[in-house]
Amino acid sequence: MFKKILVVNRGEIAIRLIRACREMGIKSAAVYSSADTFSLHTRIADESHFLGGAAPSESYLNISKIIELAKRIEADAIHPGYGFLSENADFIQAVEEAGITFIGPSSKSVKMMGSKTAARELMINNNVPIVPGTTTPIDSLDEAKKICEGIGYPVLLKASAGGGGKGMKKVFNSDELEEGFLSASREAKKAFGSSDVYIEKLIQNPKHIEVQIIADKHGNYRHLFERECSVQRRHQKVIEEAPSPSLDQETREKITLAAINAAKACNYHNAGTIEFLMDSDRKFYFLEMNTRLQVEHPVTELISGIDLVREQINIAFGKKISFNQEELVILGHSIEARVYAEDPDNNFLPTSGKIVYHRLPSGPGVRVDRGIDNGSFVGLNYDPLLTKLSVLGKNREIAISKMNIALSDYLIAGITTNISFLKWILKQDKFLDGSYSINFLEEEFIPLIPDKWKSFQNLSDVEAAALFSVLLRNKKKNKFDNKSQNNYSKWSELLNE
Amino acid sequence: MFKKILVVNRGEIAIRLIRACREMGIKSAAVYSSADTFSLHTRIADESHFLGGAAPSESYLNISKIIELAKRIEADAIHPGYGFLSENADFIQAVEEAGITFIGPSSKSVKMMGSKTAARELMINNNVPIVPGTTTPIDSLDEAKKICEGIGYPVLLKASAGGGGKGMKKVFNSDELEEGFLSASREAKKAFGSSDVYIEKLIQNPKHIEVQIIADKHGNYRHLFERECSVQRRHQKVIEEAPSPSLDQETREKITLAAINAAKACNYHNAGTIEFLMDSDRKFYFLEMNTRLQVEHPVTELISGIDLVREQINIAFGKKISFNQEELVILGHSIEARVYAEDPDNNFLPTSGKIVYHRLPSGPGVRVDRGIDNGSFVGLNYDPLLTKLSVLGKNREIAISKMNIALSDYLIAGITTNISFLKWILKQDKFLDGSYSINFLEEEFIPLIPDKWKSFQNLSDVEAAALFSVLLRNKKKNKFDNKSQNNYSKWSELLNE
C-alpha cells in the first residue's frame, strides 16, 4: 500500500481524507496556506507543510510548489479532494509525470470530461441522453441569437470550463439574451480564464439527480445508486439526499446504467459522479460528469455502507473494487445539510469570524464532517462550507426528523451561519413531499425577504420578549466579557444609564 | 401513539431517549435533581421538572414524587433508561397501578428475573445452562463453607439483589472465604438493602457474552445477535463490541436460541439482555437477565440497523416488532468505549470538575452518545459515565482503527477522564487478537502501576521536554486566565521569579 499520501486540500474534506489515511495505516501529509496555519486539518495530519500565501494561486492551486513538496517529502500518492486542483488535467499530468500516483482518474479521462461541450459530444456518441443545445462554444451574440431561435426559449447559458454556478445564466426571451450572454462571458472569463460559453435548452423545474459510480483499473464499474441535489441556491447545492424521493425502480435502473455508460465512455477509473437533469416525466438528460469525490458523498456512503475514500485509495494503488453490484442494497434514507458561513438575511453573503463556541450534534444516525473547531477563525479566502451534517434513518421521514434534531443541537457562536435557513427548508411542504425542483429555493425562499423567519418562530411575541428581557436583566447584573466579540456598544450604553 | 413520555433518568441515556421521542413526534418530559438544574438532558427535552435534592433517594429514585409528577403533567408513558428505577419491580407496579404505560417489561417479569437465585431456578427449568452453585441465599458462613466444598474452589460470591459488581467477591480457597463472605454481605447490604449472598463456581478466564433480545406483547421474540463485554474493571464494562470476535456461527445459533428461551421463560416483552459466561471451549452459562435497555445497546444498533428505543416505545404502545428475524444481517463490526470521569492513575476513583473545553470526535462511522457539554459540571453524585463513543466499520480491524481515531479526537479539559486508559486497551495484544477474558484488565493493567503510561508515549523524552518548555515559554509571555482552573500557584511562582 502507499506509504504516504499528500492531501492537497483544506477544511472538512482534508480532514475526511486524513482520517481515511489514518484508518488504513498510511501516513498523511497536509498542506496549508498562511490563512490556515493551525486549521484543524493541519493538526490531525501526521505532518503538515506550508505552501504559501492565502491566495489560492500561491498555495492550494500552486502546481509547481505542490509537486516539489510531494517529491521532497517522498509522498507516493496525492489526493486532491474536491475543488481546487481536483479536476485540473494539467495538475494530474504533472503528478503523473513526477512518478506519483494521483488518487483520481487519469489526466486523459479528465480532459475528455473537462470541457462541457466535448463531454456532450462524447455522450451523444455513447447513447447517453443530453439536453438539446450546442456542443461548441458560441463565438458571438449573433450566433447565440440564431441558436436560441433554433432550440427555442427559455435557454441556459453556461461557461464551457465552468462549474459551481459561475458563468451560468437563464435567458427567457430574446430581450434578455444580450445582457445574459455578456454577463455569463464575463463571469466565465474571471472564474476560469476562458470566456467560452455554450447554450442549452432550459428544462423547466427539473430535478438534479446524480449517480455515484466507481471504477477500478481492471475495467470493473459499479454504481452506488443516485443522489438528489435539487435544493440549490445559485447552482450551489444546499441539501442532498439519497435515494431520491422521486425515482421509481425502473428509472433508477435506466439512469444508473446511463451513468455507467458515461464512465465507460471516458475509460474512467476512480469514484465519479454523473449529473443529470430530470423532468417531470422522469426523462433525464446528461448534465456533466464530476471526475472526483463529491462534497455530498456521505449520503451515498451512509445508504450503501461503502467507504468511497477507502475504495479510491485502493483503486489508485491498483486493487479491484471491494464489492459486487449485487451485494449493494439501499440501507435506509440519508440526508446531508451543508452548514455554510453565510448570512441568509444578507443575500447569503459569506461571513467571517472566530468560532468562540461550537457544540456539535451527536446521537444515533448522525454523521458530522467538519473543518472547524472551537477557536477556529473563518476567513473570506475560501469556500464558506464549515460542516456537513448527514443522517441515516430507516426511511425519509425518520431521516428528516433526525436532521431537524441535529440542526437544533448544532450551536455555533462567533459567526453567522445558514443553520436557520436549513431548518426553514426542512419545514417546507415541497421539501417534505419530495416534489421540489432546482427552482425550489428561488421560488419559495427569496420572495420572503425580509420577513422570512417570522413564520418559523414558535414562541409567541410575549414569550420571546420575556427571553430577551431576562438576558438583558442578566447583563445588567453581570458585565459581559466583551473581548471575543464586538458591536456591544449600544447594549452597554443601555445598561449603564 | 403516546402523547408525552416522562424520561426518568439523567445523563447520556436521558438524552438518547429524549431524542427518540423527538424523532417520533412524542412530547418528552425530563426530570432533574438540584445537581442537574441545567444539565444537557433538561435543555433538550420539551419540558423539564424538578424532583428534589441531589441524593438519588430524593429525586431519581423517589417513586412517589415521580408517579405524582407523571399524573400531574399527564404523561401517558414512562421510560426508565438503565440504572435507577429501571429494574425496580415496585416502581413498575406503581406505574402500572397509576394507569401509565411503563416502557419496559411487566413488573411480574422483572420480579421473576430480579432475584438472581430465582432466575437461576427458572433457567434450570427452561433448559438454559447455568453455572453450578446455589439457587437460594446463604444464611451463614458455615453454610457457605459446606457449599464451597461441594462445588469446589474457586467460587464467586454475589449479592442476590446485585448488579454492577457491587457485593461481588472472588474466593480462591477456604482461607479467603470468611473475609470474602463478610465483605460481600456488607456491600450487598449497603448497596441494595439486603445482605443476601449466593455462591457460584468461578469460571476461570471466561468471556462475557450477552445476547440482545426484543419481544412484543403479541408473543414475538427476536434476537439481535451477541455483544462481547469482557473488557471489565471490577465488573464494570469498559469496552464492548458486536459481534464477539470469539464466537463461531454454531455457538451464535445456540446462544441466541438460549437467550430467546430465557426471555420466553419469564413471559418477557421489551428489549432485554441475557448475559452469559463463556469458557475457552465455547461452553456458555446463564449469568443474569437485564430487563431493560443496556448501556452498550449502540453497538447492537450499529450492526443491526435497528433502533432499539423506537422498538421499545412501539412495543410498549402495543405494536408488533417492526422486523423479522430473517431480515437481520450483521452489517459490520462495532465497538463502544465508555468515557468515564475517573482517574486511571488514582485507582480509577471518580473525578469531578467543570468541563471548560469539549471537542467531540466526528466523521464517518462514529456515533457519539453524551450527557455533557461545554460548561457542564460533573459532580460525584451519580455514575461517572460522561460519553459513549461507538464506531461501525466493515470489519473489526477497521472498527478498532476508527475507535483509535475517535479517542484521539476527543479532547476534554477541566476534568480527568479515562481516555488514555481506553487508548491503552486498544493497543494491547490480547485485545487486538480478541483473546481477552474478563480478567484481562486486572491481569494486564493493574501490575503496570505507576509507570503504565510510559510504554504508550510516542514522543522521545527530548521531544516531550521541548513541548513542555514551549508551553512554559508561552505562559511566561502571556499570563493565563486562571479563573476556571485551580492549582496554578507553583506554575505562577516559577514564572514570577
Add this chain to the structure above:
Amino acid sequence: MNNYFVTINDKEHHIRYESGNSVEINGKKITFELADQNGFHFSLRFGNETYDIIKVQESNGNVSLLIDGIYYEAHVQSDLEKRAAQLMKNSKKQIHHVEVRSPMPGMVLKILKTKGEEVKLGESVVILEAMKMENVIKSSSSGIIKEILVSENNPVEKGAILFKIE
C-alpha cells in the same frame, strides 16, 4: 432605570425589572432560572420550558438571538431612549430613511438604478463582484432613491453605504 421596551415583530412590550429572579412584562410578573454557560450561550428556564440561547449580534439596540436554534430579533430601548427617539422622529417629520449597505468588500460592477428612480422591496440595485461571483444586492425597502454613493468599477468596503432610499 428599570423600565425597558422590547419590540418584536413590530409589537412593543413593556419590561420592568424586579429584584431577584423575576421581571415584569406588560404588567405580568414572571420568574426564571438562568445559567450563563460561557458568555455567549445561555440556558434559561421559565416554568417547565428550558431554552438554549445563543447571542448572535447586537448593535444600536437591535439584538438577535438563536433561541433553541430559531432566529429572533428585537429592538431594545430604555424609556429615556424611547422618548429621545420619539422627539427625533417628530422633528424629522416622520420621513423614513433607509440606507442600503455593502454586505462585503468587493467591486461595483453595475448600478441598476439612478437617482430619483423608484425602487421596490427586494428589487436589484447593484451588482457587486466579490469572491469571483457576481452578487446582486437587493433593496431592503421600497421608496425613492435619494442618493447614490458609489460608482461603477470602483471598490467598496464592507458596510459602505451604496444607496439612500427615502
Add this chain to the structure above:
Amino acid sequence: MNNYFVTINDKEHHIRYESGNSVEINGKKITFELADQNGFHFSLRFGNETYDIIKVQESNGNVSLLIDGIYYEAHVQSDLEKRAAQLMKNSKKQIHHVEVRSPMPGMVLKILKTKGEEVKLGESVVILEAMKMENVIKSSSSGIIKEILVSENNPVEKGAILFKIE
C-alpha cells in the same frame, strides 16, 4: 531567569529561553509556532509536526499534559529552585518520604497495615468506602510504614494523608 530544568521519565533536560519563537534544549536551538486556542488547549508546531495539547494539571512544579491525547508528565524547576531542592535533599540525608493520600472523600472501612510494617509498591493499604463501593487504596511506593494518620470507621476528606512511608 531564563534557565529551567524539565524532568521527564527521570531524565533531566536543560531549557534556556531565547527571544522570539525559539528555545534551546540541551544546547540545541529549536524554533516553533504556537497557537493558544483557548487557554487550556494549545496547538504547537515543530518543523512539520503539529501537536494538540491539553493541559491536565499542574501543582508543585509537576505538570501533566495530554499531547495528541497521550499522557505525559514532567517536573519543572528553575535553576534557583533546583539548587534549593538540592540543599533540602542533602540536609535531610536523602531520606525519601512518600505520603499516601485519600483520592476522594469517604469512610475508612479497614486498615490493612500497621505502623512499622513493610509495604510494597501497589500493595493494598486501606479500604475506603465511597460511592457505595469498597475502594482499595494501594501504596504508590515501597518502604516502611512510618505513620498512620486515620482510623477505621472514621471519615476522611479528599487529599487527607492516610499513611507516611519512608
